[in-house]
Amino acid sequence: MSGFTDGNMLEVARSIGNKAKDKVKDKIKKVIKHAVKKLIKKLVKKLASMLMRAIMQLLGYLAALIGIPALILAAVVILVGGAIIFLMWLGGDDGDVSQNVTDAYTAAIVKTSEIEEYRPPIFVVQVIDSMRITKAELDIDDIDPETIANALKPDLVYKNFTNTTTTTTTTTAIADGSITTKTNESNTTLKLLTEAHTWNRDIMIPYKQESSTATTHYSSGDGQESATVTTTSTRWVKDVSACLVSNSASGSTITTIGSKTNSFFDTWGPLAQKESLESGVPASVTLAQAVLEGGWGTSELASKYYNFFGIKADESWTGSKVLMWTTEVSDEGVVYKEKAAFRAYQNAVEGFHDHTSFFLENPRYQVALTKSNPYEFVNEIARAGYATDPNYATKLKNIMNSYNLFQYDANSGINPDTGEHWEDVTYVGNIFDGCSTPNFTKFDKLMQKYDFTQEDVELIAEGINENDETKTLMLGYNGIFGIGLSDTTLVGSEDGTSVPVQAIAGQMVWPTTATYVTSNFGMRTNPVSGVYKLHKGVDIAPANSDKRDYPNIAAMDGIVTVAGYSEDGYGYKVVIDHGGGIETLYAHMKANSLKVTVGQEVTAGTVLGTMGETGNVDGRHLHFEVHVKGEPVNPLLYVSRE
Structure with missing residues (x-):
């Protein structure tokens, strides 16, 4: 739904994966916008609810006629049905009205807290209010931001x-x-x-x-x-x-080299190469940092003071300095702005050279300087804290890759040991979420106050996710409206349906992306019942402080024979028949997270569900069993973490 507020139906289609023909998209855009503008000019405010229904009927007709995907219809309901977003989409024929509405939402949100980072975002309040107006068939200007913002205010x-x-x-x-x-x-x-x-998190400081x-x-x-x-x-x-x-899956692994060009690199590439020859700092990394930190050389810090790399002036700096606004990430992962002192240089040569010296003279970057692979160099400077952005490594790599900045390196991006391009190594760093846990109690109570249905709330969640640039606001949704609302990504899985594995026929892969074995196969005292008996499998879990969702995956190709909740203490479980008398069992999965059904054929790496703590357990983990001809055997004889 991104782009819908300015009438860009094409962007909407892209954002939700629509692959319809461009001609059909243009027709949808023109027909709907023309019809809506024509109606809005003819109808008075008191007929607004009728207008909403007319739009829905029009879209329903178009859906039947030319096949608009159902998700586009859903997007229209939430983004056109509400006052503020509806007015903005029409192009703001009445600028004063639109501004007054925006001011009302802003004022209501400001009242919720003196600390801006804990206030509910304005678009969250708007999307909820839009649904309220649509469901109650109210006038499009019957907004109520104060009630909604107050319900979501932080404690x-x-x-x-x-x-x-x-x-x-x-x-x-x-x-x-x-x-x-x-x-x-x-x-x-x-x-x-x-x-x-807050409305979506409990944050301990x-x-x-x-x-x-x-x-x-x-x-x-x-x-x-x-x-x-x-x-x-x-x-x-x-x-x-x-x-x-610990964040073992921050960003994806780059596998292809891009071919974009920019004159910025023609200008500054030779200088980065000169510094690289003297220091060993990859020119590709230097140039990517100059782009990211210096805004392609257009930022005030880069263009006026030749600080392309965002290097701050601490107490040890004796040169010139300048105070500038900068964007940081707080201890809780909240983005904010502050004024800080930065180093200032007389020219670009001085600025680039100090960037090199900054790495060479700072002990925390010594590990990075041992890395010949530019990707690994980036991982190490990110881990050492060059920037507070948890996605810093991924952003640099994307720039390096898109513009093939490896061509400026001494070896032109070729690993001398293999004769091939350097391979990316997934960044393993840290994220600031150990003190934050999802809690959507305030959100759920508000949904119940307005008698919203499951479908209503899913539309609201979709609207929030599409307007949320960070894609984190609905992360880990654990409320009463089900896992379908969560925008949570599963660690190690980009699409939530599979995990990349190196499967070998007849061999099993590790059954989850978590790695800690918390209980082995064999006799033990059950931690819940206290009974001494055989533990038929192994228990695998992430670190206690890691609150992210981990997928349980098929260890080998097979057919699902059990998928659902059981009363045998295993909670939500999946059983897979691999043939030859071999079965695997995956237990204690999160409620409503199963992604497979009985009879389904799966391959190694297929996501079966999310690690949970259902059944007789004392904490979140995967209980994994291997059975051979009906008898449980030690799973570690069949799988390894390699």
Whole structure:
């Protein structure tokens, strides 16, 4: 539905995967827009609901006539049915009305919290209000942003913390050597935000104490005494490390080289190559960073101060500096802007050279400098924290690949050991989600308040996802309207239906993208029942702090014989018959997450469902069994993590 608000039906079709002919798309666009504009000019506000029905009837007719996909119809219901989006799509014939409506939504949202990052996004409120207006057949200007925004407002929890400064002064009299000591302690109480319960997340904000000590020596003017002043400060700061979770599948692996061109690289390529020859920093990486950080050289920082690489001026920097606005990502993964000091240079040669020196002189980039593969170099500088953007590595790689920047490297992007292009290595870094868990209670209560149906809520979720540039707002939906609302991606699976595996006939692949074995095959005391008995399989899980969704996948080709909920303690499970008397069992999957049915043929890597904790369990994991001629055997004899 992206692009629909400005009447671009072609973009709508692209965004939802429509492959209809361009001629048909143009006809849909022209017919619908012409009909709507003609109707809107003839009907007064009191007939707005009739207009909505007329549009729906028109679309229904077109669907029958030329086959508009059902998803386009759904998009029209949510985006045309509501006041604000409807007016914007018509092109804003009444600019004042459109602005007044936008102002009303903005004002309602601002009231929800003093902290902008925890407020509900304006388009979330608009999409919900649009559905409310459509369902109740109200006038298109009967908006109610305050009620909706208030229902979604965050609950913020603050706690008091005390910072302490202790100053100890030790004075020594030169004449007789006597020593006197005085100690002063001062406390400062801070009110810090520790929890934020937003419309879609519970966010915990952890803190830790940091201490620093400074010592100063001085002598009196007459030389009669000397003193030592020791100041110890203990303060509370955000504990960023507590929110880090290993991200083993950040971005996709690049397999093809692009052929785009840009004069920017003709201009700055030779300079990047010169620095690369002296330092070993791949020219392809330098150029990609110049594009991403310096906006193709058009940003003020790059064009006026020759800082193409967004290098900040910390306390160690003695050169020129300039204050500029920059976009950062907070400890909770929230994007925000702040003013920071950046290094300023006299010319581009100086700027590029300092970029090289920045890598060579900073110990945290030493691992990167050992990598000949430009892709691996990018992974390492991202892991070392060059930028706060968790997608930094992927963005750089996409630029390097699209414009074949490897041609500027010393080896022209060829691995000398293989004679082939360097292969991408998936970035394994950290993401800031260990302190955030999905909670859609506020959202669900609002849906129930308006008596929205499952289909209504799915349309609302679709509208949110299409307007959400980050694609994270509906991530991990765990509310009462089912998994279909979630925009959650499964770790290791791009499309949610399969995981790329290297399957070998007659051999099994690891049955999930999680890797930790938490309980082996064999006799044990059951953690739930306390009974000592045979554990017929192995339990596999991600790290405890990792809240992402993991897929359970078919270990080998076969036919599904069981798929659903069982009362035998396994919860939601799948059983696959692989022939030759071999079966595999996958248990405790998340409710309503199964993606296969009985009788379905599957291949190794097919996603069966999402790892969960249904049945008799004490935590989320995959319980995986292998049966040979009806008897359970140790699965680790049949699969490996390699």
